[in-house]
Amino acid sequence: MDPTKKLKKEIVAHGQLPWEMIEEILSRVCPKSLVRFRSVCKRWKAILDDKPFIYNHKETFRFILATKSKIYSLSLDIPGLEAQKPKKLVSCGEFMICSMGKGAAVCNPWLKQSTWINSEPSLNFYGICHRDSNNRSEESVYKTVWGKGREWKIHDLASGTWIDIRSKSSDSNQGEKKYAMHSTSGVFLNGTLFWIAFDETAFLYCLLSDFSTEGFYIYCELPCGRSHPSDVLVFNAFKGDRLSVLKQCHTTKKIEIWVTENKVEKGAGVVWINFMTFSIPNFPGLVTSYLLKPSYFIDSNERLVLCSCDETGKAWIYVMGGNKLIRKVHLDSVVDPWPLHCTYFPSLVPVPRSQRDVAESEV
Template identity: 55%
Template structure:
C-alpha cells in the first residue's frame, strides 16, 4: 500500500480499470477513496471489461461492449438457475439483472458471476417477474400475476430476499386496472410507464409501486405519450439519479430522447421537469420496434451519443449508434448471435452482490 500511495491517482485508476471484477470487490475496503472510485459510474463505464447490453437467445447469453468497437462475448451458463435458459424476460434493475423464467426467476450479476435461483410462489401461476427494489433496506422483487379462469382479478405479490418469503398483496379489479410497462429501479423504488387506458395515447404517466400494498400510484407526467400503438416508449435511469425516455414515432421514424432536469425525489413527483435532450429526424432511420413480436428497444446514453439495441423484422439483432443529429453506424451481430429474436436489455456493470438468504444485516449496511 505504501508503494501505491506514491503512484499518481490517474495511474491507480488506470490499473484498477484492468483488474477483474471479482477482485475489485475486495479492494473496496482499501480506503474511502478507493471505495468512492469503485462506486463511481464513470469508472465502471470506463473499465476495460465493462459492457452495455445483455442478449439472451434460446441457447446462449451474450454481453455487448460498444467502446472503442462493438465486441460480443458469450457469458458462462454455469450459474445456478441458468444451466438451461427458456427465459421469458430480462429486466435491468439498475444494479442487478432479473431473468424471468416460466418456473421461477434468476437474480444475476453477470459482471461478478453471481446468481440466485428464486422458486416461484406455489399459490400463483403465470407469474410475470417485473423488477427488484428495496424497502426498509431489504431487497424485494415485484411480481404481477394476470387473472385467468380460476383467478379473475389481476394480482400482485412480492418476494423478500432476506427472509425467502412470498407475500401476497392486494388484488385489483378490472375497474382499477392499469397497464404497466418499461420498469426501472432507482434508489430502491420501482417506477413504471403506465397507461390507464390502452386506447388513449395521451394517458401515459410514471407510477410507483408500493411493496406493502401492491398498489401503483401516480408519480409524475411523461413529456409525451404514444401517437400510434406501435410507437417506442422506453423509460431508463439517466446518470444514476434521473430519468430518460426514448420515443420513436412508427410513422415518421423520428426519435426523441427526453431527460429530467434534476435528481428524482421519490417523495415528490411534482418537482419533475423534462427537457428534450436529443432529436433524430434524418431520413432512413431504423424502426426500433420490430412489428412481429412488438419488442421495445434497449438503449444507453453515452455523452451525446445514443446507442440502441433492437431486432429487425427477421429477428436479427442490431446495434445502432446515433450522434450529431444522425445515425452514425449500424452493426448486425448475426456473426455472434445466431439464434433469432434474442431477448435484450441494457445493463451497466456494478459491484453489488446478489442478495443471499439470511443476510439482512449485510444488506442494511450496503444501503447505509
C-alpha cells in the same frame, strides 16, 4: 472538491504511483477482486464506487443479449457468457434478472453471481427494489415484484416470504379504472420502481418501496404519449438519479428522447425536457412487442446507443448523435433470431442471498 479528484491529488502528493497508472492497473483487475478491495479502506471504496471508473474498466458492458444457447455480454468486443436462455431479461438497479417461468435468477453478471427465487408458474417477474441500510449493523433489504393480471405480490429475498399488494390512488374513482401495462419490466430509481401504463393517456405507474406503505400509485403523465398503437415507447434511468423516455413515431420514424429535469424524488414535482430529437432519413422502424422492446442508454458523450431487432429478427446496435446516425453494427455473433436484450450497467454490489442460502453455505 469532488472526493475522487481529491483522492487522486493525495495519492500523487504522497509519492505513490500516478493516478492514471493506478487506474489503468485496477481497470484490468477482475471484478471479483475489486469487490474485496472495496473493504480495504474508505479511500479504496470511494475509488471503486466511482461510476466513471466502472465505465472505463476493461470488462464493462452495457447490453445483454440472450439466445437459445448463450447469454452475451456486449460492448462490441466482450466475449459471451455461457448460460441457458431465459424467457425474459430485466435489468433493474444493480442486478439483472433472468426469468425462467417457474422462478427467476437474480444475477450480477459482472461478478458472475446469482441466487434463485422459486415462484408460482403463473406469476410474471416485473422488477427488484431495495432499501439501503441506515448503519453498518443492518443489511440492505431487497424485494422482487411479481404480477398476474390485477394480482401483485412482493417477495423478500432475505426471508423468502411473500405478501400481497394493491393499487392505491388519492382519487377513489381511479381505483375502478383498468390500466394497461406497457412493459413487463420496471426501472428502479431512488427507492421507487416505475412502469409505463395507459388508460386514455400514457403515464408512469410506480411502486413506492419504503416498505411501510407498499402499493402502486400514479406518479406522473409522460411528455410523449402514443398517437399510434405501433409507436415505440421505452424508458430508462438517466445519469443515475433521473428518468428518460424514448419515443419513435410509427409514421415518421422520428425519435425523441425526453428526460426529467431534476432528480426523481418522492413527493417532488416532475418536469420533462426534450433532450434529443433524431429525424434521420430512411432510419428503420424499431420492432417492438410486449416482451421484446428496444433497449438504449445515453453515453458519457451524450450519444444515443440503441439495441433493436429488425423485421427479420437480426440484432443491431445504432449509435446516434447530432441528429445523425454515427454507427450501425449488425451483431453477426448472435446467430439465433429475436434474441432477448436489455441495458445493464455493471456494479460491484454482491447478489443478496436468502437466509436459507447463507445457512446451507455454512453447513
